[in-house]
Amino acid sequence: MTHLLLDLPPLSPARFASIEDRVARLLNTRQDVVIMQGEALLPLEGAIRGTAGPGTTALNVITGPYGQTFGDWLRDCGATVIDLTVPFHTAVTAGQVRDALAEHPQIDFVSLVHAEAATGNTNPVAEIGEVVRAHGALFHLDAVASIGAEPVLPDTWGVDLCVIGAQKAMGGPAGVSAVSVSERAWARMAANPRAPRRSYLSLLDWKERWIDGGRKALPHAPAQLEMLALEACVQRIDAAGPRAVMARHAAAAASTRAGALALGGGLEPYVRDAAEAAPVATTLRAPSGTVAADLVARALSADPALPLAAGGGALAAEMIRVNHYGPEATPGAVRASLVALGAALAEKGLDVDAAGALRAAEAAWR
Numbered sequence: 001m002t003h004l005l006l007d008l009p010p011l012s013p014a015r016f017a018s019i020e021d022r023v024a025r026l027l028n029t030r031q032d033v034v035i036m037q038g039e040a041l042l043p044l045e046g047a048i049r050g051t052a053g054p055g056t057t058a059l060n061v062i063t064g065p066y067g068q069t070f071g072d073w074l075r076d077c078g079a080t081v082i083d084l085t086v087p088f089h090t091a092v093t094a095g096q097v098r099d100a101l102a103e104h105p106q107i108d109f110v111s112l113v114h115a116e117a118a119t120g121n122t123n124p125v126a127e128i129g130e131v132v133r134a135h136g137a138l139f140h141l142d143a144v145a146s147i148g149a150e151p152v153l154p155d156t157w158g159v160d161l162c163v164i165g166a167q168k169a170m171g172g173p174a175g176v177s178a179v180s181v182s183e184r185a186w187a188r189m190a191a192n193p194r195a196p197r198r199s200y201l202s203l204l205d206w207k208e209r210w211i212d213g214g215r216k217a218l219p220h221a222p223a224q225l226e227m228l229a230l231e232a233c234v235q236r237i238d239a240a241g242p243r244a245v246m247a248r249h250a251a252a253a254a255s256t257r258a259g260a261l262a263l264g265g266g267l268e269p270y271v272r273d274a275a276e277a278a279p280v281a282t283t284l285r286a287p288s289g290t291v292a293a294d295l296v297a298r299a300l301s302a303d304p305a306l307p308l309a310a311g312g313g314a315l316a317a318e319m320i321r322v323n324h325y326g327p328e329a330t331p332g333a334v335r336a337s338l339v340a341l342g343a344a345l346a347e348k349g350l351d352v353d354a355a356g357a358l359r360a361a362e363a364a365w366r
């Protein structure tokens with residue numbers, strides 16, 4: 001096995017460019033796609049630091065922890081930041097974004113997270129994109145947790161910077177990630193004296209040293225194994241058909257939600273409106289009197305391979321996450337998760353209906 005990973009010919013610029021082109025097709029975009037050699041936080045930070053500066057007024061939509069992080073970066077860049085925070089059990093609406101833009105007409109940058117794996121909600125980007133476009137602001141989107149699980153269409157939606165990673169619904173590597181960049185976004189970066197240059201965070205370096213030269217020479221040695229894994233993972237999605245992969249994630253989420261409701265014992269979907277629940281992960285509210293992290297630990301002690309996690313930070317007490325990442329978006333993983341959570345709840349003396357949960361989950365999958 002080991003030599004398969006080690007004794008490889010170097011990754012050629014042509015192969016690197018062809019992987020970028022595959023990712024561009026996955027995003028249905030004609031924008032430039034840059035595959036940055038790091039986890040998705042690299043292009044997210046590169047995109048924000050490249051385009052925001054002291055002259056920027058940013059609307060930062062917070063529907064979970066990632067939005068909070070982006071607000072910190074924007075402030076660090078010297079931007080004036082207007083936070084639009086919604087409760088984590090809901091999505092933001094296009095109307096809320098429109099109102100914020102009307103109240104602060106100077107906004108010229110909007111940052112939004114599409115789906116939040118950490119809170120289990122997904123936001124209506126198509127509608128929000130129309131509002132942002134009409135206002136004329138640059139639109140930055142974190143689509144790391146939506147790509148592969150639901151449609152991500154930067155060109156149709158007017159997204160200027162669309163960041164994806166492969167480690168969630170794509171079922172791929174975490175070590176490389178991609179961003180599509182519009183002409184407007186490149187122009188904003190070129191005009192930004194504080195945009196990173198000669199830096200690992202710099203998108204402009206990739207433009208000048210890679211794209212503008214016709215993608216003939218790589219600026220530095222690529223993360224070869226991660227690039228090959230990304231290529232394989234996009235090939236796998238193409239072979240199955242992106243629609244089928246997305247349908248599988250939607251079915252996993254609907255099935256988990258229905259199963260959890262039928263399980264009873266006080267377990268509830270965390271995201272109240274099913275239309276606002278992300279297909280990449282289903283979040284559940286632990287019954288009162290229980291601690292989510294304890295229930296998850298119980299369930300995992302029975303089977304450590306289950307795609308279960310407790311919420312991060314302050315959410316660890318109340319939130320249970322059932323992840324549907326790529327190969328985990330299957331009826332079997334949903335069933336096993338429901339059975340294990342049912343057993344953990346029963347141990348706490350709660351009245352659960354495991355058979356009913358499995359029936360409801362199966363019916364909802366179809």
Ligand SMILES: *Cc1c(COP(=O)(O)O)cnc(C)c1O
Nearest residue numbers: 040066113115116117142144145
């Ligand atoms: C997972 C995720 C990322 C990537 O961050 P990691 O926690 O390092 O995997 C970025 N944005 C969103 C919305 C995510 O869900």
